[in-house]
Amino acid sequence: MNLFLFLPRKASQWFSFFISLIAASAVTFFLIAFICSFTQISVMFRIADTWDLRDSLFYTTNNDFSLSEEEKLAERNRILSTAGVLDANNVSLYYLTLPFKEKSFSITFINYSDSLLQDIRYELIEGSYPSRDQKNQILLPAYYREFYKVGDTLTGYDTAYNTLENTYEIPISVTVAGFFKEQPTFFPYIGGTALPLNAVFSRHTGVFEDGIEVTDGIAINFCDESGAVLPAKHTDMFLIRTNGSVPPEKVKENLSSVVESPCLLHTGNDMIDEYINASKEEIGETISLGITAVVLALSILVSSTVLELVYRKKEMATLYLCGASWSKCLRTVLATYILPFLIGFPIGLFLFAKSGEWYLFYILQPQLEIFDVLVTLGLETFFMACAILPFRFSTKFKTPYELFRKD
Amino acid sequence: MEHVIAVNDLKKTYRPPHQAPVEALRGVTLHVEAGEMIAITGVSGSGKSTLLHIIGLLDQQTDGRVSLLDTDPSKLSDSKRAKLRNREIGFVLQDFALIPYWTAFRNVEVPLIFAGKKRKERRERIEKLLQEFGISELAKRRVSQMSGGQRQRVAIARALANNPPLLLADEPTGALDSRTKEEIMEIFRELHGQGKTILIVTHDPQIAAMADRILTIRDGEIVDA
Numbered sequence: 001m002n003l004f005l006f007l008p009r010k011a012s013q014w015f016s017f018f019i020s021l022i023a024a025s026a027v028t029f030f031l032i033a034f035i036c037s038f039t040q041i042s043v044m045f046r047i048a049d050t051w052d053l054r055d056s057l058f059y060t061t062n063n064d065f066s067l068s069e070e071e072k073l074a075e076r077n078r079i080l081s082t083a084g085v086l087d088a089n090n091v092s093l094y095y096l097t098l099p100f101k102e103k104s105f106s107i108t109f110i111n112y113s114d115s116l117l118q119d120i121r122y123e124l125i126e127g128s129y130p131s132r133d134q135k136n137q138i139l140l141p142a143y144y145r146e147f148y149k150v151g152d153t154l155t156g157y158d159t160a161y162n163t164l165e166n167t168y169e170i171p172i173s174v175t176v177a178g179f180f181k182e183q184p185t186f187f188p189y190i191g192g193t194a195l196p197l198n199a200v201f202s203r204h205t206g207v208f209e210d211g212i213e214v215t216d217g218i219a220i221n222f223c224d225e226s227g228a229v230l231p232a233k234h235t236d237m238f239l240i241r242t243n244g245s246v247p248p249e250k251v252k253e254n255l256s257s258v259v260e261s262p263c264l265l266h267t268g269n270d271m272i273d274e275y276i277n278a279s280k281e282e283i284g285e286t287i288s289l290g291i292t293a294v295v296l297a298l299s300i301l302v303s304s305t306v307l308e309l310v311y312r313k314k315e316m317a318t319l320y321l322c323g324a325s326w327s328k329c330l331r332t333v334l335a336t337y338i339l340p341f342l343i344g345f346p347i348g349l350f351l352f353a354k355s356g357e358w359y360l361f362y363i364l365q366p367q368l369e370i371f372d373v374l375v376t377l378g379l380e381t382f383f384m385a386c387a388i389l390p391f392r393f394s395t396k397f398k399t400p401y402e403l404f405r406k407d
Numbered sequence: 408m409e410h411v412i413a414v415n416d417l418k419k420t421y422r423p424p425h426q427a428p429v430e431a432l433r434g435v436t437l438h439v440e441a442g443e444m445i446a447i448t449g450v451s452g453s454g455k456s457t458l459l460h461i462i463g464l465l466d467q468q469t470d471g472r473v474s475l476l477d478t479d480p481s482k483l484s485d486s487k488r489a490k491l492r493n494r495e496i497g498f499v500l501q502d503f504a505l506i507p508y509w510t511a512f513r514n515v516e517v518p519l520i521f522a523g524k525k526r527k528e529r530r531e532r533i534e535k536l537l538q539e540f541g542i543s544e545l546a547k548r549r550v551s552q553m554s555g556g557q558r559q560r561v562a563i564a565r566a567l568a569n570n571p572p573l574l575l576a577d578e579p580t581g582a583l584d585s586r587t588k589e590e591i592m593e594i595f596r597e598l599h600g601q602g603k604t605i606l607i608v609t610h611d612p613q614i615a616a617m618a619d620r621i622l623t624i625r626d627g628e629i630v631d632a
Contacts, residue, residue: 005517005520009508010508314506315506317504318504318505318506318517319517319521320465320489321465321492321498321500321504322493322517322518322521322565323489323490323492323493323494323518323521323522323569324489324493324521325485325486325488325489326485326489327485327486328486328489328521
């Protein structure tokens with residue numbers, strides 16, 4: 001069956017075809033930008049739900065008070081013995097220098113506590129999480145796959161401090177256990193009286209070395225050459241998880257009387273509210289993109305599809321007369337009409353992928369994710385279906401010829 | 408002789424929104440034998456075009472039975488009805504129902520495409536038809552650049568593309584001058600002579616006179632056969 005009976009033949013039809021192509025690219029561009037922006041802005045809410053952070057609390061041990069290690073330990077014990085508290089987790093860090101492209105580079109490894117590691121599981125794109133009895137395993141961000149592969153053993157050293165000024169090196173060999181997908185990494189390091197949720201996650205460090213953004217890896221069970229656990233540097237923040245017996249707000253109230261700095265104590269919900277307040281520009285950009293995308297999709301996809309079908313009604317009646325079923329009439333007319341949209345879709349995606357280099361967006365980091373592309377395709381199909389389905393089902397009430405006959 | 412068309416007690420009621428129902432056909436019974444040429448006459452709004460559309464599978468009856476080449480079309484799916492329409496029926500309408508910005512060749516090709524004919528087979532058939540109706544030189548001309556008579560010849564060529572046994576014509580000469588009308592009438596005479604079964608809806612007594620039988624419809628009923 002020749003589906004493309006209505007391919008452009010005249011100059012005016014070609015002109016219309018190219019206008020449709022531009023419009024289709026624009027619709028795709030704004031829809032994918034909106035979906036991408038929405039995905040990026042909403043990632044914190046999804047993480048908060050996945051890790052039950054709404055029921056957790058964050059507390060920063062304030063260095064300014066110059067608490068001794070004993071006082072810090074005592075404070076942690078008081079936190080643990082407060083009603084409703086399940087555990088109080090702290091994240092430790094290692095600063096490793098590893099061979100890289102015939103040179104070496106420094107990378108920070110985040111070391112989660114055992115209990116936290118059971119709950120924090122990043123999506124791996126290759127390899128697997130090692131078990132706790134395996135020593136010196138690392139998980140690296142995805143783009144390091146270009147330089148290393150799973151199973152590679154890297155020999156480098158950990159930098160430790162004798163004093164504030166003097167450092168020494170501890171040799172260590174680590175094995176690449178896997179690569180995790182680019183995603184926000186839980187890295188509770190910076191505290192404060194107003195603490196948005198995204199402040200305890202790192203995604204882009206903005207630090208580049210040899211053209212690669214240096215972000216954190218994950219350390220699992222680091223030991224030195226003698227097999228002794230490698231000493232780590234601890235962050236100042238605690239993730240305090242609740243056991244569900246007491247509401248988080250009540251736990252906060254209880255903890256306020258046992259910690260040294262109650263103003264540095266936040267519930268997950270406080271931090272989500274703070275995140276919303278701190279992300280007004282991002283949210284504004286997402287809403288603007290959403291409105292533009294929906295208006296464009298409605299005006300171009302829905303209205304032009306309806307107009308196309310109305311404009312082609314005599315052609316459809318003629319095809320029906322010549323022996324096409326009603327579905328075939330619609331398919332024949334729409335096949336050519338959809339063509340610029342099929343071509344415009346990848347063009348729109350390409351323009352969006354390149355827009356990062358052209359700094360078209362204020363905040364959005366343009367990234368093509370397969371899920372976002374599929375959602376965009378689904379939305380475009382939905383908008384077109386909104387225009388087509390009434391025509392398809394109108395024949396339940398009137399015959400096509402009756403719909404389109406002259407009188 | 409076998410009945411190409413058998414219509415029994417056919418009724419059609421239109422129900423326009425916010426208006427009283429309109430009974431376009433009120434129990435029409437009609438039997439057409441193979442090779443017959445029948446003229447259906449009547450005033451405007453009498454129901455003759457509705458009858459033609461139902462027989463031609465463009466519309467469906469409210470009640471009654473239609474049998475077309477021993478098939479009950481009401482029991483067929485839309486795609487099977489379309490196939491039957493494509494293979495067994497050719498339409499010639501007053502307004503030609505051609506796609507004006509397509510060439511004559513392209514317009515005649517449409518039923519052949521829907522019949523699944525190969526490109527070579529299509530080209531041969533179209534060339535033969537255009538030659539038969541004396542419009543070979545117009546094959547690559549757009550229909551919008553043709554006269555009424557030329558357009559109607561293209562429409563007849565298209566109606567005959569799949570060599571259907573049944574031709575349905577609705578005022579085929581209504582938009583033509585008297586000389587062109589004579590030419591089109593001659594074509595219908597020839598087609599009748601070739602054994603085609605032809606139903607012509609017409610106001611024109613001259614056209615009706617060509618037919619083997621004349622049926623007159625008034626207020627949705629056959630009053631004179």
